[in-house]
Amino acid sequence: MVSHRELLEGLLSxxxxxxxxxxxxxxxxxxxxxxxPEVYNPRSLLQRVNLDFDRLIEGEELWLCAWxxxxxxxxxxxxxxxxxxxxxxxxxxxxxNIPDNPRTIMRRIVETGRSNPYNEFIDEYREENGLPPIGxxxxxxxxxxxxxxxxxxxxxxxxx
Amino acid sequence: xxxxxxxxxxxxxxxxxxYEMSVRKVMEALGVELKQVDDFNCCMPACLVHSVDYTRGxxxxxxxLCIAEELGLPLFTLCSSCFxxxxxxxxxxxxxxxxxxxxxxxxxxxDKGYKxxxxxxxxxTVLHNEITLDGLRGRITEPLRGIxxxxxxxxxxxxxxxxAGFDDxxxxxxxxxxxxxxGAQNVxxxxxxxxxxxxxxxxxxxxxxxxVLLAETILDSAKEGGADCIVTTCPFCIMQLxxxxxxxxxxxxxxxxxxxxxxxxxxxxxGMEPEELGMDLxxxxxxxxxxxxxx
Numbered sequence: 284m285v286s287h288r289e290l291l292e293g294l295l296s297x298x299x300x301x302x303x304x305x306x307x308x309x310x311x312x313x314x315x316x317x318x319x320p321e322v323y324n325p326r327s328l329l330q331r332v333n334l335d336f337d338r339l340i341e342g343e344e345l346w347l348c349a350w351x352x353x354x355x356x357x358x359x360x361x362x363x364x365x366x367x368x369x370x371x372x373x374x375x376x377x378x379x380n381i382p383d384n385p386r387t388i389m390r391r392i393v394e395t396g397r398s399n400p401y402n403e404f405i406d407e408y409r410e411e412n413g414l415p416p417i418g419x420x421x422x423x424x425x426x427x428x429x430x431x432x433x434x435x436x437x438x439x440x441x442x443x
Numbered sequence: 444x445x446x447x448x449x450x451x452x453x454x455x456x457x458x459x460x461x462y463e464m465s466v467r468k469v470m471e472a473l474g475v476e477l478k479q480v481d482d483f484n485c486c487m488p489a490c491l492v493h494s495v496d497y498t499r500g501x502x503x504x505x506x507x508l509c510i511a512e513e514l515g516l517p518l519f520t521l522c523s524s525c526f527x528x529x530x531x532x533x534x535x536x537x538x539x540x541x542x543x544x545x546x547x548x549x550x551x552x553x554d555k556g557y558k559x560x561x562x563x564x565x566x567x568t569v570l571h572n573e574i575t576l577d578g579l580r581g582r583i584t585e586p587l588r589g590i591x592x593x594x595x596x597x598x599x600x601x602x603x604x605x606x607a608g609f610d611d612x613x614x615x616x617x618x619x620x621x622x623x624x625x626g627a628q629n630v631x632x633x634x635x636x637x638x639x640x641x642x643x644x645x646x647x648x649x650x651x652x653x654x655v656l657l658a659e660t661i662l663d664s665a666k667e668g669g670a671d672c673i674v675t676t677c678p679f680c681i682m683q684l685x686x687x688x689x690x691x692x693x694x695x696x697x698x699x700x701x702x703x704x705x706x707x708x709x710x711x712x713x714g715m716e717p718e719e720l721g722m723d724l725x726x727x728x729x730x731x732x733x734x735x736x737x738x
Binding site: 318319343373428441 | 481492
């Protein structure tokens, strides 16, 4: 099986990262950079993936990408910053660097199979409005298969 | 009768119940059968789960594709992020044999495997591509003349083009065309193809604050364009733009701009009652909009 490093090198190679012309199309297209430019800048982030990897994966900036794909759609060099950032987060996660909020949501996915919280009022409300109940978790079979697909490493990273 | 496997995702059935009601009601009227499937798991948003483990994340997402293949039915997603995430997994597994091999090796542990046959659809792609504009025109009994509707495309329904494959990535116009069918007037405004930052809003205070800042810009722009409502393709966009308004209300800024989904608009133009479409369950009151439509 290929490792993430190999995936990063194959699908999105470091040589490819070197193709970046520093044109700024990514930053100009980015909704996050538009409203918090002092905090988030995908152009500089992309440079840091190539040149400052070890420090980058220690920080939280990497986790601010809103995953909208505008930069990926527009990059004239076909670099796919969105996918690069997702892959780079794998290395941060491997070292236990997952910010608290994403960790909380993913713990919920591990436990219930859903990203949104459930409480009994949801099914009462659904019933009042003629919708079928969803129950506190996805089906037991789905939950069990999900756990097996995630594997121990994944769950350990989430549980931290 | 067209049949699909209903993939509700997490947002619609827990936080956007009115939207789920609306989809079910409108699709039933259009002769679209939505099969209830209890075996799906979460789409596993790439911004979260694939960020922890790219390959296992893809395997978790793809488990849903395998179930659709077993059922022999296309997936019918309610949320643009589910659509985007499942389309992305399909694209990566179809285009990269080594990724498919690795993902199938993991899926083999639960006796599943992706064959390359799954189809991923979304409420809006089905309406536009399957029912078609002409097919919809024949169903409109109460054209919504006199209201200005501001289309809000969101992201994953059309970005990136290679995953979504639905609309032009720079100048999308299919939601505009769909709104046109209902008789409502389209609002052309600056933020039409902006992002709600929903998928980036849950990483902490900084990103939550960012989503409110962008919501303010989007709402200002739609108001300036004369919008009576914003029409989205995605329940997450509805939630963000409604919650954004509640936050901005705390800061003394009132918009009272209803945020609805395209199926709500379509249902109204097909003569359905607002309550059947869950429009009384919205966080931002839709009464003024409905009065305008009624008058």
